[in-house]
Amino acid sequence: MGTSRRLTAHELIDLVLDDGSYESWDEPVDISSHPAPYQDELRAAAEKAGTDESVLTGRGTVNGRPVALIVNEFRFLAGSIGVAAAERIAGAVRRATDAGIPVVASTASGGTRMQEGTRAFVRMVDISRALMDHRAAGLPYIVHLRHPTTGGVFASWGSLGHVTVAEPGALVGFLGPKVYEALNGHPFPEGVQSAENLAAKGVIDAVAASEDLRWLLDQALAVLADSPSEGRLERRSPLPAGTEAPAAWDSITRTRAEGRVSVRDLLKYGAEGTLRLRGTDEGERDETVIVALTRLDGVPCVLVGQDHTRQTAATPMGPAALREARRAMRLAEELRLPLVTVVDTPGAELSQRAEEGAIAGEIARCIATLVTMQVPTVSVILGQGCGGGALALMPATTVLATQHAWLSPLPPEGASVIVHGTVDRAAEMATAQGVRALDLLAGGEVHAVVPEHDDDTPADLARAVAAEIAHHLRS
Numbered sequence: 001m002g003t004s005r006r007l008t009a010h011e012l013i014d015l016v017l018d019d020g021s022y023e024s025w026d027e028p029v030d031i032s033s034h035p036a037p038y039q040d041e042l043r044a045a046a047e048k049a050g051t052d053e054s055v056l057t058g059r060g061t062v063n064g065r066p067v068a069l070i071v072n073e074f075r076f077l078a079g080s081i082g083v084a085a086a087e088r089i090a091g092a093v094r095r096a097t098d099a100g101i102p103v104v105a106s107t108a109s110g111g112t113r114m115q116e117g118t119r120a121f122v123r124m125v126d127i128s129r130a131l132m133d134h135r136a137a138g139l140p141y142i143v144h145l146r147h148p149t150t151g152g153v154f155a156s157w158g159s160l161g162h163v164t165v166a167e168p169g170a171l172v173g174f175l176g177p178k179v180y181e182a183l184n185g186h187p188f189p190e191g192v193q194s195a196e197n198l199a200a201k202g203v204i205d206a207v208a209a210s211e212d213l214r215w216l217l218d219q220a221l222a223v224l225a226d227s228p229s230e231g232r233l234e235r236r237s238p239l240p241a242g243t244e245a246p247a248a249w250d251s252i253t254r255t256r257a258e259g260r261v262s263v264r265d266l267l268k269y270g271a272e273g274t275l276r277l278r279g280t281d282e283g284e285r286d287e288t289v290i291v292a293l294t295r296l297d298g299v300p301c302v303l304v305g306q307d308h309t310r311q312t313a314a315t316p317m318g319p320a321a322l323r324e325a326r327r328a329m330r331l332a333e334e335l336r337l338p339l340v341t342v343v344d345t346p347g348a349e350l351s352q353r354a355e356e357g358a359i360a361g362e363i364a365r366c367i368a369t370l371v372t373m374q375v376p377t378v379s380v381i382l383g384q385g386c387g388g389g390a391l392a393l394m395p396a397t398t399v400l401a402t403q404h405a406w407l408s409p410l411p412p413e414g415a416s417v418i419v420h421g422t423v424d425r426a427a428e429m430a431t432a433q434g435v436r437a438l439d440l441l442a443g444g445e446v447h448a449v450v451p452e453h454d455d456d457t458p459a460d461l462a463r464a465v466a467a468e469i470a471h472h473l474r475s
Contacts, residue, residue, distance in 0.1 A: 009073035017060035024058040029084045049076035055085045057092035068096035072108040079109030082116040086123030093130040102140040111151020124156035138336040140224045150176045165208040166195035202279020222273045229298035233467035238448040245438040249427035251404035255383035261458040263305030263342045269459040270466020286321035291328045297470035304328035305342030316349035319357035329369045341379040341393040348389030366392035381405040398472045401437035403452040408435040
């Protein structure tokens with residue numbers, strides 16, 4: 001398992017933190033109250049591992065930014081967590097909360113320590129409580145799962161991160177496969193408890209080697225900890241209300257055309273330091289939305305956007321996509337970062353699977369979450385805005401639109417069938433329903449319209465949209 005050798009806790013600390021910045025927070029562990037045979041085990045483990053317990057804690061810096069670090073040492077009794085180790089972890093989290101700095105945890109553990117039984121087991125609650133207090137204070141918690149991470153560690157502090165990655169090939173799971181086989185008489189299915197499978201299923205955000213952890217933390221902290229920087233993109237003067245607009249059907253045709261600007265272009269040309277987050281972190285993943293920590297023209301934010309390039313008849317935007325969107329909303333609110341939503345969808349999935357997956361309820365919950373958020377929110381209708389799937393990401397404090405963007409309760413063809421019994425009057429219906437961005441500006445549903453030029457490339461329009469979003473986030 002793994003693509004590189006297993007690092008010791010000390011090696012990982014040296015790899016991640018700035019040279020000479022580490023300050024240990026650990027106090028000596030008193031083992032005198034344990035039975036003599038267990039004391040002998042602990043002394044032998046300490047000699048083998050070169051640490052006094054299975055966890056080291058302290059603070060240091062990553063490119064000058066302060067962080068608290070909690071690192072498992074697997075060579076100490078398989079990284080198991082006893083009472084002393086649990087108290088060390090919870091104490092480090094509380095100290096980080098008091099200091100107002102992020103916590104980074106790197107796990108490698110078989111779970112709680114069997115030699116200490118239930119007393120050690122229930123200490124996972126204490127760690128979880130400290131972490132939730134930390135998160136409630138608006139402070140980041142980033143988790144790096146090393147090989148192996150199982151049992152009570154994965155079922156507590158290994159699964160409570162705002163961002164969670166695992167090293168390549170790592171065994172990550174609730175129940176260790178050896179225990180499963182012993183209890184059930186047959187092996188656990190191959191590949192289920194792998195980092196790669198969990199990333200594919202939306203349980204964790206990504207697979208990242210330990211050697212890449214410093215870079216990943218630098219990317220994340222640039223959004224989570226750094227202040228906004230001065231914008232560098234040129235902002236276009238928004239179109240005033242009353243501007244003559246192109247025919248609605250012309251705009252609809254343009255936004256459906258291949259090569260139309262997408263949320264991917266927005267991130268590629270209008271943002272920097274983007275860190276993609278994948279999945280709900282609860283076992284679902286839908287590629288039709290993108291969630292990211294990023295800096296749009298210098299402004300840190302959480303972005304969630306509908307990706308029209310991934311929405312097809314075979315892969316429509318389903319309930320899981322909206323659950324991913326709500327994860328982004330929760331992250332923004334908890335981390336006290338602005339939220340940017342990008343509307344660009346031909347419509348939500350219409351199927352038995354979607355109905356049974358609560359598509360209507362997810363639309364409702366997205367709307368309800370957005371309208372009650374306390375952080376600044378900006379939405380932009382980038383192109384197609386069709387149906388409830390579009391409405392789910394629209395109701396921000398500030399709503400922007402590109403000149404040819406549109407918003408309608410149904411595809412114009414569907415509205416035409418309902419009213420006229422044929423799809424042939426779709427263009428007429430689009431005009432009658434007032435779907436254009438400039439119609440929405442006149443009605444007050446949209447607050448600013450970004451002009452489009454006939455010779456715009458996706459990069460050109462993406463930069464203009466990013467500049468407009470950043471302008472409103474700074475206002």
